[in-house]
Amino acid sequence: MNNGEGRRLAGQAEEEDDEDDVDECGLEAWERAYADERSWESLQEDESGLLRSIDNKALYHAQYRRRLRSLASSNAASRIQKGLIRYLCIVIDLSRAASETDFRPSRMAVVAKNVEAFIREFFDQNPLSQIGLVTIKDGVANCLTDLGGSPESHIKALMGKLECSGDSSLQNALDLVCGYLEQIPSYGHREVLILNSALSTCDPGDIMETIQKCKKSKVRCSVIGLSAEIFICKHICQETGGLYSVAVDESHFKELILEHAPPPPAIAEFAIANLIKMGFPQRAAENVISICLCHKEARGGGYTCPRCKARVCELPTECRICGLTLVSSPHLARSYHHLFPIAPFDEVTPVRLSSSQHKLPKSCFGCQQSLLNPGNRPSLSVECPRCKQFFCIDCDIYIHESLHNCPGCESFRHFKTVSSSEE
């Protein structure tokens, strides 16, 4: 086990709190392994003292609707501009504190796994953006991968070297990142995501100056802490307009990091609107062999750059010969749902249910699932404000998180002509 010296920096106060607290928040890591099996704790008493189990589905849906409402209130107008072309640097803290085992098997392993999932989700939602990875080890920040658009190369580099030692240094990381992000074109949005495990930072100079430099370069820094809330991280996020959050356990950490995948609302002065020249290559036939730029070997298939006719294997990419950005139209289409979001559905209130029970539809419009509980009592449902169709709560979650189309509005031509006249 760690000796006292190693623990000094990692927050001894936190350890003591864990031992003293007896309620759920202060569980030791080994106790949490049994938390799932304590099924008796998931029972509740209703008004007459009888036991009933928690309705997980309703809870999950209520949580989802709270999240949607908070998102809707922060985007005051429904057509707020979002930063779609993002250049994001992920800073991973590999200092001594990352080997702590309060996140099982270790903070470093949990961070690496979630960063891999985040990278895939990020490129799925932002196909024209790029990511770069930076690590902090022994008080020095090193660039793990350059800014690039291919998820596989980042993930391979990340999983290759996972060892931690030494101190963490926020100032060195921010300096390095600002230096990289200075070189990107002016229409891109510059972002940094710091995954901080340590409780202290060893800086060579004045970190406040570095923060002002970031602010001037219009870099938006967000931090996710794994140990405790730290003032300097909060200050960085406040100054640069980013988001600061602290994870309490592994699933919360996953939620927090995936929140950064969809594009954040654009701060108007940060990026200059510009016309970017892009090419839409045609796919070559399988039997036409040519030497491709990425692997430097002769292959069939692939795409041909429309300007210099060089062959590339996958999209999106930048042609190495002439520098033209090559994309296909589905890549652009992946981001259109951010520009044309659908309105959240309204909950059907119990008052309405009881008053007009015979007029409400019996099944969900999307999946045909019955909206009545056994015993003919209506279950939770939602209604689209435009087409007035009813949906079950599972379809509600699926439609807003994955599909981004309301089946009711799409299935009636009347609503399509109305919507096109609005836009």
Place this chain on the structure above:
Amino acid sequence: MASAPSKLYADDVSLLVVLLDANPFFWSASSLPFSKFISHVISFLNSVLLLNQLNQIVVIATGHNCCDYVYDSSSPASRSAGTGKLSALSVDLLEKLEEFVGRDEKLLKKEPEGSIASSLLSGSLSMALCYIQRVFRSGPRHPHPRILCLHGSQDGPEQYVAIMNAIFSAQRSMVPIDSCFIGAQNSAFLQQASYITGGVYLKPQLLEGTFQYLSTVFGTDLHSRGFLQLPKSVGVDFRASCFCHKKTIDMGYICSVCLSIFCKHHKKCSTCGSVFGQPHSEAASEPNKKRKAGDT
């Protein structure tokens, strides 16, 4: 994909969601009459149900003004009617289809302008995906779903964003979208759908043999497709069309704010109103003032 020894469903059980094009404007001008086409489809659906006792079929009709479910093989009503399950399919399906076409006609507000009379493919795709999500939620043992579009109407450009959203959602849930296109010219939307989701796109050359095309190419389940040589997609056109002239281009300019595609250099984006080469705040506060510096 559970590998437990006591699986209820084997690898080759499939859920086939068929999106049937019932657009009157297309069928009135088609060389193959709708009634003949339906008889091909009904024979095909019956043969799919014969392949495996646990196979399920859902049919969604795509009309000009609305879309709706017209047949579900797993719903209790379809099993009790008729002397046997096979005859129930054609009776049920035809009844509901008649009803649907009548409803679709009543909803017609005005004649479609121009020659394009598209059907609401985005609506039926969205409904099919919601149904498939319900099947996924029903537990670890469920049939493997796929979508088959029997479509002939031309692509409606106003549905582009909705169809692409549906395609990406299908790709994430790993649901292949197959298409059997019976119209005159190839449909770019369906070709892209089949390419992105890993499905099969086919435009039969002889419409009188539709049943043969359907049963040889689209009848097999997903597991068995690994052992078959199915038609490969050739020449899927991924080029974009510019927003100003709607012609396909292979090099264009993209607005960094709203990702609209233009073929020529413009000073201002027609979709989002951003002025190029200047920070957003200046453009928003003085939209009409002409600026000499910074004009590109």
